[in-house]
Amino acid sequence: MDEIQDSVCVAQRNKDNTEERVVLFLKLSNGHKLDDELLKRVKTEIRQLLSARHVPAVIMEIADIPVCNPLLHDRCEC
DSSP: OTTEEEEEEEEEEOTTSSOEEEEEEEEEOTTOOOOHHHHHHHHHHHHHHTOGGGSOSEEEEOSOOOEEETTTTEEOOO
16 A cells, blocks of 8 residues: 555553454555545455454554664564
8 A cells, every 4th residue: 555654563462361452553655644544445455365353453653663773674672
């Protein structure tokens, strides 16, 4: 999708570790916003290419995704 420059997806577990939800962070390309139309397209694409189980419970727009080594584009793991 041209609107998305980069992304990172994480699993978030509840306190007693019995449930998990998927959270997707999107860094959008310049001039794009995470509106209802783009959200719907992202969810539909994930559902079609993977499965309904893979559709994130939360999708958020972020300004940037931290990298440890910019040359290799290695993402930092916390």
